[in-house]
Amino acid sequence: MRALKLHELTLAERLADMAVDALIDEADLSPKPALVDRRGNGAHSDLHLGLMHASALSLWPMFKDMAEAAIDIGEVGLPLREALGRIGREGEQAMLATTNGVNTHRGAIWALGLLTAAAVLEPRAITLTAARLALLNDRYAPQPMSHGAQVAQRYGARGAREEAQLGFPSVTQRGLPQLRKSRQQNTGEQNARLDALLAIMTELADTCVLYRAGPEGIHAMQRGAQAVLDAGGSATLAGRRQLHELDNQLLALNASPGGAADLLAACLFIDRLDGAL
Numbered sequence: 001m002r003a004l005k006l007h008e009l010t011l012a013e014r015l016a017d018m019a020v021d022a023l024i025d026e027a028d029l030s031p032k033p034a035l036v037d038r039r040g041n042g043a044h045s046d047l048h049l050g051l052m053h054a055s056a057l058s059l060w061p062m063f064k065d066m067a068e069a070a071i072d073i074g075e076v077g078l079p080l081r082e083a084l085g086r087i088g089r090e091g092e093q094a095m096l097a098t099t100n101g102v103n104t105h106r107g108a109i110w111a112l113g114l115l116t117a118a119a120v121l122e123p124r125a126i127t128l129t130a131a132r133l134a135l136l137n138d139r140y141a142p143q144p145m146s147h148g149a150q151v152a153q154r155y156g157a158r159g160a161r162e163e164a165q166l167g168f169p170s171v172t173q174r175g176l177p178q179l180r181k182s183r184q185q186n187t188g189e190q191n192a193r194l195d196a197l198l199a200i201m202t203e204l205a206d207t208c209v210l211y212r213a214g215p216e217g218i219h220a221m222q223r224g225a226q227a228v229l230d231a232g233g234s235a236t237l238a239g240r241r242q243l244h245e246l247d248n249q250l251l252a253l254n255a256s257p258g259g260a261a262d263l264l265a266a267c268l269f270i271d272r273l274d275g276a277l
């Protein structure tokens with residue numbers, strides 16, 4: 001009997017799989033403070049876990065197209081930056097069509113899109129290459145008064161664009177080191193991922209939190225996340241108590257750290273790539 005030969009995945013298809021897996025792993029991770037997870041909708045009335053999954057899956061063709069654009073163009077430069085911008089805008093439309101207009105993954109399209117293209121070009125220097133792409137100015141990008149732009153104007157906050165242009169310091173200096181440290185302490189994978197999310201939250205100027213809850217929300221997020229880590233992290237009883245407290249505080253402020261969630265997905269994507277490419 002002849003063995004069934006499965007279609008071998010191309011590099012672009014493998015990268016798209018990994019990007020979508022990172023988004024689904026982020027959504028499923030629980031208990032995340034005030035975010036959508038397996039327990040519920042966090043501080044969102046228009047989001048739920050099924051919608052986050054559907055949104056993540058709707059982005060697979062977009063990530064594949066971004067990787068293929070990087071393979072075809074082959075170098076960092078304006079042609080690739082503008083191709084990614086066009087594909088990203090189309091991906092955003094696919095996401096909005098799937099979610100009935102709810103913004104589930106705008107920041108993730110930006111971060112993971114750049115990282116996917118960078119993984120094709122320079123698998124050993126992904127965040128640096130993504131930063132070089134983010135520094136290029138896409139002439140066709142619309143300039144809407146987004147929530148991020150509004151709080152940047154009001155508070156001088158560093159948002160998603162700057163995070164990418166700086167080479168994702170929240171991921172390379174906070175999330176990834178904490179993920180590896182917690183794994184070494186045998187916390188279990190889910191607790192290690194929660195600790196990575198909290199480490200990202202300790203310093204991020206998450207524009208979603210700023211837009212909904214102002215500087216008070218940012219202080220509560222950063223201080224609360226640090227308190228969990230100081231108490232021993234998510235795997236300890238004292239850390240869990242602090243995590244529960246942080247969840248309650250952010251819910252009371254209606255503050256949802258969607259930017260930190262996207263950066264955790266970026267962290268999980270890079271972590272997967274390390275073992276795969």
Ligand SMILES: CC(C)(COP(=O)(O)OP(=O)(O)OC[C@H]1O[C@@H](n2cnc3c(N)ncnc32)[C@H](O[C@H]2O[C@H](COP(=O)(O)OP(=O)(O)OP(=O)(O)O)[C@@H](O)[C@H]2O)[C@@H]1O)[C@@H](O)C(=O)NCCC(=O)NCCS
Pocket residue numbers: 084085086087088089092103104105106107108109110113114138141146147148149158159160161163204205206207208211212258259260262263
């Ligand atoms: C350059 C862009 C990133 C646009 O940036 P800008 O800041 O101008 O725009 P925003 O619409 O505010 O989107 C940025 C999203 O990035 C996430 N984020 C927030 N803070 C940070 C941070 N410090 N570092 C990294 N990432 C951050 C966050 O995404 C998550 O939150 C989303 C929900 O947020 P929000 O819209 O505020 O909330 P809503 O629920 O819609 O409203 P309310 O309920 O509060 O009323 C969720 O989607 C998460 O993903 C920010 O939202 C870039 O996006 C851009 O130029 N896009 C145009 C197309 C393009 O070129 N695409 C990229 C191709 S590679």
Ligand SMILES: Nc1ncnc2[nH]cnc12
Pocket residue numbers: 026027034035036037042044047052104105256257258259261262
């Ligand atoms: N789990 C989540 N909950 C709410 N907003 C998000 N944006 C990205 N991931 C999210």
